[in-house]
Amino acid sequence: DGGITQSPKYLFRKEGQNVTLSCEQNLNHDAMYWYRQDPGQGLRLIYYSQIVNDFQKGDIAEGYSVSREKKESFPLTVTSAQKNPTAFYLCASSISGAIQPQHFGDGTRLSIL
Amino acid sequence: ELKVEQNPLFLSMQEGKNYTIYCNYSTTSDRLYWYRQDPGKSLESLFVLLSNGAVKQEGRLMASLDTKARLSTLHITAAVHDLSATYFCAVDMNNNQGGKLIFGQGTELSVKP
Numbered sequence: 413d414g415g416i417t418q419s420p421k422y423l424f425r426k427e428g429q430n431v432t433l434s435c436e437q438n439l440n441h442d443a444m445y446w447y448r449q450d451p452g453q454g455l456r457l458i459y460y461s462q463i464v465n466d467f468q469k470g471d472i473a474e475g476y477s478v479s480r481e482k483k484e485s486f487p488l489t490v491t492s493a494q495k496n497p498t499a500f501y502l503c504a505s506s507i508s509g510a511i512q513p514q515h516f517g518d519g520t521r522l523s524i525l
Numbered sequence: 526e527l528k529v530e531q532n533p534l535f536l537s538m539q540e541g542k543n544y545t546i547y548c549n550y551s552t553t554s555d556r557l558y559w560y561r562q563d564p565g566k567s568l569e570s571l572f573v574l575l576s577n578g579a580v581k582q583e584g585r586l587m588a589s590l591d592t593k594a595r596l597s598t599l600h601i602t603a604a605v606h607d608l609s610a611t612y613f614c615a616v617d618m619n620n621n622q623g624g625k626l627i628f629g630q631g632t633e634l635s636v637k638p
Contacts, residue, residue, distance in 0.1 A: 445626075454529075454613060454628035455568075470625070502567065513558050513570035514626065521565075 414439045416517035418503050423522045425490065425497055433488045433520045435503035441515070442508035444486035448472060449500040449519075458501075461486055462508045490522065498523050527552045529616050531629035538604045538636050546632045548597040548614035556617035557597050558626065559588050561610045568613065572599075604636045 416437045425431045435444065443462045447455040457470030461480040475494025480486055486505075490497045500521050504514040528551040538544055548557070556575055560568040572581040574590035574597060581588050585608065587600045597614055611633045615626040 447628075452631075452633075454630045455615075455626075456628075457625060460625065500565075504568075511556065511573060511575060513560075513573055515570070516568040518567045519565075 416503055416505055416515060418501075418517035418520050420520060421518070423520055424525045425522060426525050428492045430489055430491050431497075431522070433490070433501055433503075433522070435486045435488065435517060436484055437486075437503075437505045437515075437517075438484060439505055439515060440483075441505035442483070443506045444480070445504040445506075445514060446470075446476075446478065446486070446488045447502045447504065449502060455502060458488065527554070527616060527618050527627045529614060529627050529629040531612075531614060531632050534630055534632060536632055536634045538601070538634065540605055540636055540638055541603050543603065544601050546599040546601075546612055546634075548599070548629055550595050550597075550614075550616045550627075552595075553592070554595075554616045554618065555590075555592050557590050558615045558617070559597070559599055560613045560615065562613065562631070563610050571612075601634070604634075606636050606638065609634055609636045 419434045445460040446458040449455050456472050458476050459478040461467035477489045502519045503517040506514040530549045559571040562568050572588040577592040579590045585602045590597045611631045613631045615628045618625040
């Protein structure tokens, strides 16, 4: 079945540590997105990529980095510069320029140890 | 800057009652999405609204779009417990070029017997 796989489901970060969240899709979508969700709030865009080897900052990119070396993969690194990383992180994908809605993964819950 | 505001943010309903969730947005767009999120889960696409006057219905939910008023509504008819979830509207910021979505804060709906 086609879909988006995020791993791990739960992740714990120690002080000063970088951690990487994985996002893989087999939907053949061009565009991929990372969102952060805090309790009781909507989703905020961290980074997005519409083609391989290209990505743009979203509204809250500080303290995060991404890469897009393959169409299927869009990993997100939460760096030590992100002082408040505890949140639910959602990855999404879509056909670039299409009207179909973005398709979401099951999310990764990141907490600080 | 595009802002998307939903109201109410919390809604407690009795089964069998009707209610409407409102989604206002601050700049021109003719592409709006509604999503549902169950606690701790991913987002599920409900509706895609693409033009002024668009109306979509699925079961007890009906969504509409008024681009002139920059308003979308999600109407719930004869609510049942299974509809308890958080509902988000999201506006396509790039207007027909796909890509960035700006989400509302979400409306947490609780349907009680």
